[in-house]
Amino acid sequence: MGFGTGIFGVCAVIYLLSGGRWTVVIAAITISVLYNIEQRNTPKVAVQGELKEVKIAKKAKKKSSPIYAVDFTSTSYTPVSTSKIPRGSSPVLRSRAVRRSPKVFKASKPIQNVEEPSLTRSAVNLLDSQIYIFYTSLTGSSQRVASALQTKLEGLEGLKSKPKLMSLDDDVDDLEEFFMKTPDNGATKNIYVLVLPSYETDSPIDYFLEHLKDTYQDFRVDKYPMTALLGFAVLGLGDSESWSGEKFCYQAKLADRWMGKLGGRRLFPVGEVCMKYEGEPRTNEWIQNFASLLADDEPFYIDQDNDFEDSDKEDDSASDDQDTLVDVEDMGDVIRKSGTRGLNGSASNDMKEMVAKDSPTYKSLTKQGYTIVGSHSGVKICRWTKSALRGRGSCYKFAFYGIKSHLCMETTPSLACSNKCVFCWRHGTNPVAKSNWRWVLDPPEKVMEGALQGHYQKIKQMRGVPGIQMDRFQEAFQVRHCALSLVGEPIFYPHINEFVGMLHEKHISSFLVCNAQHPDNLAKLSKVTQLYVSIDAPTKKDLKKVDRPLNSDFWDRLMSCLDILRTVQSHQRTVFRLTLVKGFNMNDIESYADMVERAHPSQIEIKGATFCGSSTGNGNPLTMQNIPFYEECKDFVTSLCNELQSRGLNYDIAAEHAHSCCILMAHTKFKINGKWHTHIDYPKFFELLESGKDFIDLDYVKETPEWAVWGSDGAGFNPEDTKFDRKAEKLKNRLQREEQAKIALEQQAQ
Ligand SMILES: Cc1cc2nc3c(=O)[nH]c(=O)nc-3n(C[C@H](O)[C@H](O)[C@H](O)COP(=O)(O)O)c2cc1C
Numbered sequence: 148m149g150f151g152t153g154i155f156g157v158c159a160v161i162y163l164l165s166g167g168r169w170t171v172v173i174a175a176i177t178i179s180v181l182y183n184i185e186q187r188n189t190p191k192v193a194v195q196g197e198l199k200e201v202k203i204a205k206k207a208k209k210k211s212s213p214i215y216a217v218d219f220t221s222t223s224y225t226p227v228s229t230s231k232i233p234r235g236s237s238p239v240l241r242s243r244a245v246r247r248s249p250k251v252f253k254a255s256k257p258i259q260n261v262e263e264p265s266l267t268r269s270a271v272n273l274l275d276s277q278i279y280i281f282y283t284s285l286t287g288s289s290q291r292v293a294s295a296l297q298t299k300l301e302g303l304e305g306l307k308s309k310p311k312l313m314s315l316d317d318d319v320d321d322l323e324e325f326f327m328k329t330p331d332n333g334a335t336k337n338i339y340v341l342v343l344p345s346y347e348t349d350s351p352i353d354y355f356l357e358h359l360k361d362t363y364q365d366f367r368v369d370k371y372p373m374t375a376l377l378g379f380a381v382l383g384l385g386d387s388e389s390w391s392g393e394k395f396c397y398q399a400k401l402a403d404r405w406m407g408k409l410g411g412r413r414l415f416p417v418g419e420v421c422m423k424y425e426g427e428p429r430t431n432e433w434i435q436n437f438a439s440l441l442a443d444d445e446p447f448y449i450d451q452d453n454d455f456e457d458s459d460k461e462d463d464s465a466s467d468d469q470d471t472l473v474d475v476e477d478m479g480d481v482i483r484k485s486g487t488r489g490l491n492g493s494a495s496n497d498m499k500e501m502v503a504k505d506s507p508t509y510k511s512l513t514k515q516g517y518t519i520v521g522s523h524s525g526v527k528i529c530r531w532t533k534s535a536l537r538g539r540g541s542c543y544k545f546a547f548y549g550i551k552s553h554l555c556m557e558t559t560p561s562l563a564c565s566n567k568c569v570f571c572w573r574h575g576t577n578p579v580a581k582s583n584w585r586w587v588l589d590p591p592e593k594v595m596e597g598a599l600q601g602h603y604q605k606i607k608q609m610r611g612v613p614g615i616q617m618d619r620f621q622e623a624f625q626v627r628h629c630a631l632s633l634v635g636e637p638i639f640y641p642h643i644n645e646f647v648g649m650l651h652e653k654h655i656s657s658f659l660v661c662n663a664q665h666p667d668n669l670a671k672l673s674k675v676t677q678l679y680v681s682i683d684a685p686t687k688k689d690l691k692k693v694d695r696p697l698n699s700d701f702w703d704r705l706m707s708c709l710d711i712l713r714t715v716q717s718h719q720r721t722v723f724r725l726t727l728v729k730g731f732n733m734n735d736i737e738s739y740a741d742m743v744e745r746a747h748p749s750q751i752e753i754k755g756a757t758f759c760g761s762s763t764g765n766g767n768p769l770t771m772q773n774i775p776f777y778e779e780c781k782d783f784v785t786s787l788c789n790e791l792q793s794r795g796l797n798y799d800i801a802a803e804h805a806h807s808c809c810i811l812m813a814h815t816k817f818k819i820n821g822k823w824h825t826h827i828d829y830p831k832f833f834e835l836l837e838s839g840k841d842f843i844d845l846d847y848v849k850e851t852p853e854w855a856v857w858g859s860d861g862a863g864f865n866p867e868d869t870k871f872d873r874k875a876e877k878l879k880n881r882l883q884r885e886e887q888a889k890i891a892l893e894q895q896a897q
């Protein structure tokens with residue numbers, strides 16, 4: 148009986164009992180309505196009160212949890228066995244799910260705190276879990292693959308419980324038992340692996356997906372029931388020939404998405420296997436990789452908001468803390484305190500460590516996501532590598548030179564630099580030093596091993612991030628390119644030639660960026676795949692303003708470097724790198740042209756500076772007004788091109804990557820038969836290198852793809868990657884949420 152019908156009946160009775168007096172009826176109605184409001188509000192207030200308590204309890208728990216007491220960006224962390232995975236939904240919320248009280252409340256999201264590290268370590272060994280393998284199959288392939296998975300996991304050393312194989316159609320009577328609640332196995336936590344085909348036509352999978360979606364959208368039940376699991380993974384089977392693009396394995400991708408939305412922690416990227424062309428060898432590969440990662444206790448990035456958002460932070464996460472600016476040559480006390488080692492690691496009282504473990508610099512760099520290798524090198528996974536792993540586009544170097552970002556490692560063997568550039572996004576948190584190497588020196592083998600290890604560790608941590616593409620994830624474990632830039636001055640490292648040689652031995656290409664302040668080191672540099680020189684300003688006065696160099700003869704050093712490029716290093720593929728900052732270095736085109744005339748670089752990369760947030764204490768004077776628009780960069784490049792051509796210098800605009808506000812000019816010798824050839828033929832580079840013969844920049848070129856050529860429709864965006872519009876995505880999600888809330892309120896009012 149509804150509230151309206153009930154009150155009508157009661158009114159009729161009161162009217163009769165009171166002898167037809169309406170005043171009595173009105174008073175009764177008022178009391179009844181007030182009472183009803185009270186009844187409706189009381190439990191709601193209680194729920195809010197409980198939630199508040201839960202939040203406070205969570206806060207307290209978070210503070211005391213060893214997870215939050217540890218800086219996970221540090222590689223020196225040793226896991227404490229009592230570490231707990233932060234859980235999103237509390238026991239209070241789960242018990243409500245069972246009661247199914249028809250109240251609207253906002254379920255709490257899995258714990259997140261942007262200031263905390265975004266990694267979590269497994270509280271329990273994954274091998275201690277009970278694994279459930281769910282499958283559904285119309286023509287038998289998924290069943291076969293699921294059985295193969297069970298067999299493989301059964302043989303896994305250290306696995307405590309035998310994995311359970313369950314058909315979603317025959318063995319699971321009630322989906323709620325597994326996908327609204329999860330089986331209670333006492334202290335043993337559960338892992339779900341779903342092996343799912345996709346069917347465009349009606350099939351039982353539709354029903355299963357509907358169930359997941361309904362659970363998520365049902366305001367009466369716990370929105371995050373899958374947080375009770377230790378984790379999940381989905382392996383999709385499909386047919387990429389008949390159902391290509393979005394349709395390929397679409398139902399496995401949907402299941403992966405809904406499981407994540409329901410609070411599940413993704414243990415491994417969703418597998419997408421074409422049974423027509425790849426078949427069982429490929430499913431076995433997924434099974435093999437999944438099995439080996441089960442035994443791996445590497446921490447995971449927390450899947451926050453189902454919209455992993457970390458990549459852009461790299462550029463603006465620098466600390467404003469003036470205290471973190473340490474001149475390495477003056478690190479004195481800090482370094483002495485940490486103990487010293489001599490050259491090549493031998494003990495000596497004279498040698499300091501460039502970045503000692505207990506120094507503020509170490510703390511600041513690790514906080515920004517660097518892994519410090521040895522005592523003077525660093526590695527960090529760049530935002531483009533993360534983006535490419537998710538199929539969301541590579542950096543401009545893919546458009547210009549064919550570098551795939553998910554195969555690229557960004558590292559430096561020297562964290563110290565001799566400039567304090569105004570646009571440097573490190574905001575001066577890196578160590579600075581003038582010239583000679585005066586610190587403990589790590590051998591190149593140690594730097595190489597540590598850099599690769601640090602890089603692969605960070606890649607591995609990405610395995611739970613939504614949208615990671617299986618193929619790229621696997622490929623990423625074999626670095627193919629090394630960007631020697633990051634922070635500091637790589638050429639400063641006395642063993643730079645050995646280090647580069649070791650990269651080449653592994654067939655890893657080398658892009659080395661130097662700041663044109665160390666002519667001696669530049670002259671001695673051996674062959675690299677591409678040699679960059681930063682040209683930050685066209686005149687001595689401007690260079691002082693922009694780079695804030697430590698060496699007083701900075702201009703002479705730059706000029707010497709230009710001469711070296713034209714002479715000793717003319718065999719290299721050389722690139723000028725210009726970073727445009729409005730109000731600092733965008734005038735005086737003639738002086739830039741003078742420099743090009745002096746050095747004869749193969750190519751010129753022009754990039755608009757990016758804003759790294761305002762600074763207070765570090766003397767960085769940039770504001771948004773100093774960041775040029777793409778149109779302004781284009782105008783600058785056109786003027787420079789005209790100036791060079793008017794002097795008879797054969798340069799032209801070759802390629803662009805509008806997304807990064809970056810344009811490439813090249814010497815016209817790279818335009819072969821009317822087509823730009825700015826891309827690099829990497830196998831050819833190694834072949835030439837190994838032949839021992841002399842060779843030059845033109846010997847290992849490849850044609851630039853049409854989408855990257857200057858003026859193309861794509862403006863440098865590879866059509867194979869999905870352009871990810873974060874704002875549009877967020878707006879869409881918000882509208883969806885508002886619509887759901889409206890429906891929920893309407894249902895409640897009925
Ligand atoms: C009627 C029909 C519709 C299909 N629709 C899709 C689809 O939308 N996307 C896809 O990737 N594969 C699709 N497939 C391919 C199946 O998912 C694939 O053959 C899978 O291996 C079948 O698994 P099963 O043998 O476990 O049923 C379809 C196959 C059939 C027969």
Ligand code: SF4
Nearest residue numbers: 529542552555557630
């Ligand atoms: S080249 Fe630089 S920006 Fe591009 S992927 Fe490599 S490290 Fe990242």
